[in-house]
Amino acid sequence: MKAVAKAHTNIALIKYWGKRNDELILPMNNSLSLTLDHFYTTTEVQFDEALQTDTFIFNGETASDSESAKISSYLDRIRQFAGVQMYAAVRSVNHVPTSAGFASSASGFAALAAASTKALGLDLDRKTLSILARQGSGSACRSVFGGFAEWEKGSRTDGSDSYAVPIMSKTEWDVRVLSVLLESNEKPISSRKGMKRTVETSPFYSGWLEAVDHELKEIKTAIRTKDFERLGKVAEANALKMHATMLGSHPPFTYWQSSTMAVMEEVQHLRDKGIQAYYTIDAGPNVKILCLPEDEQKIRDELENLEMVKGIYGCRPGPGIEYKEKLPSLG
Numbered sequence: 001m002k003a004v005a006k007a008h009t010n011i012a013l014i015k016y017w018g019k020r021n022d023e024l025i026l027p028m029n030n031s032l033s034l035t036l037d038h039f040y041t042t043t044e045v046q047f048d049e050a051l052q053t054d055t056f057i058f059n060g061e062t063a064s065d066s067e068s069a070k071i072s073s074y075l076d077r078i079r080q081f082a083g084v085q086m087y088a089a090v091r092s093v094n095h096v097p098t099s100a101g102f103a104s105s106a107s108g109f110a111a112l113a114a115a116s117t118k119a120l121g122l123d124l125d126r127k128t129l130s131i132l133a134r135q136g137s138g139s140a141c142r143s144v145f146g147g148f149a150e151w152e153k154g155s156r157t158d159g160s161d162s163y164a165v166p167i168m169s170k171t172e173w174d175v176r177v178l179s180v181l182l183e184s185n186e187k188p189i190s191s192r193k194g195m196k197r198t199v200e201t202s203p204f205y206s207g208w209l210e211a212v213d214h215e216l217k218e219i220k221t222a223i224r225t226k227d228f229e230r231l232g233k234v235a236e237a238n239a240l241k242m243h244a245t246m247l248g249s250h251p252p253f254t255y256w257q258s259s260t261m262a263v264m265e266e267v268q269h270l271r272d273k274g275i276q277a278y279y280t281i282d283a284g285p286n287v288k289i290l291c292l293p294e295d296e297q298k299i300r301d302e303l304e305n306l307e308m309v310k311g312i313y314g315c316r317p318g319p320g321i322e323y324k325e326k327l328p329s330l331g
């Protein structure tokens with residue numbers, strides 16, 4: 001009744017932004033991501049008849065009530081899926097630089113989906129795991145797979161055709177992602193709330209949806225032909241469009257800070273100097289820079305000169321879900 005699973009975060013190159021069903025987490029558009037090796041979560045789940053409630057220990061400490069409630073309601077879905085009623089003891093270790101703003105629900109829910117179902121003796125295929133991970137956090141469905149993965153939005157109302165599929169394995173193309181840490185503040189508005197407000201109020205949201213299918217086609221061609229310039233251009237344009245929808249929301253909001261824009265500008269300068277670097281930004285101030293291995297050091301050297309840069313974490317394509325014998329020790 002016990003299992004341990006490890007899942008990595010992913011960075012979306014074509015973003016998921018907006019839901020058509022909040023409860024089942026069904027997206028408005030397909031998205032495409034690269035799973036990253038550097039940031040991951042390992043989770044142990046043990047179901048036990050003797051437990052009176054679910055318990056959740058996060059990085060060695062008892063989780064807050066709101067975190068625990070989220071995990072418990074997710075476990076309810078798993079219990080319903082498996083037809084069991086037992087409570088579980090969950091222990092999770094996050095390998096993400098603390099308070100870096102890189103913490104991701106993607107690795108968390110992908111690891112939880114895998115460990116909890118394995119602990120119940122279920123031997124699920126990746127598609128089913130992706131469907132279950134999606135119901136914890138949308139982006140988690142992509143972390144089931146390594147390398148490049150696409151989340152197909154599906155069309156059914158029950159969500160049975162909304163899951164990620166692998167596009168290219170992690171060993172096939174060594175694209176690098178530099179995660180640039182700029183701020184450790186709490187984000188002003190969660191991605192969940194931000195995308196909801198955008199869908200409901202932004203007149204620019206229809207423009208986002210209109211553009212995304214073409215961008216997806218473009219990025220898939222870039223991946224297939226390993227055309228880095230094409231990949232970077234479309235990823236950057238897609239991120240900018242997503243962020244533009246927020247400015248049209250009511251009330252308007254943005255995740256960018258002045259430091260975010262300074263790094264964006266620096267990336268443009270690097271390109272002017274002939275270095276292939278492109279940025280993408282999620283629901284926070286930090287910037288992720290896409291590059292090829294031969295340019296990584298040059299980009300680091302430039303960025304390290306910027307005062308507002310607090311850390312640079314180099315990532316390579318990472319693996320999908322892995323089952324483990326035990327949790328890693330803390331520290």
Ligand code: DP6
Nearest residue numbers: 012015016137138139191192282283
């Ligand atoms: C900007 O997957 O965190 O990172 O489904 O509500 O849990 P929920 O949202 P989440 O949103 C991720 C938004 C994004 C883009 C992306 O990862 O595709």
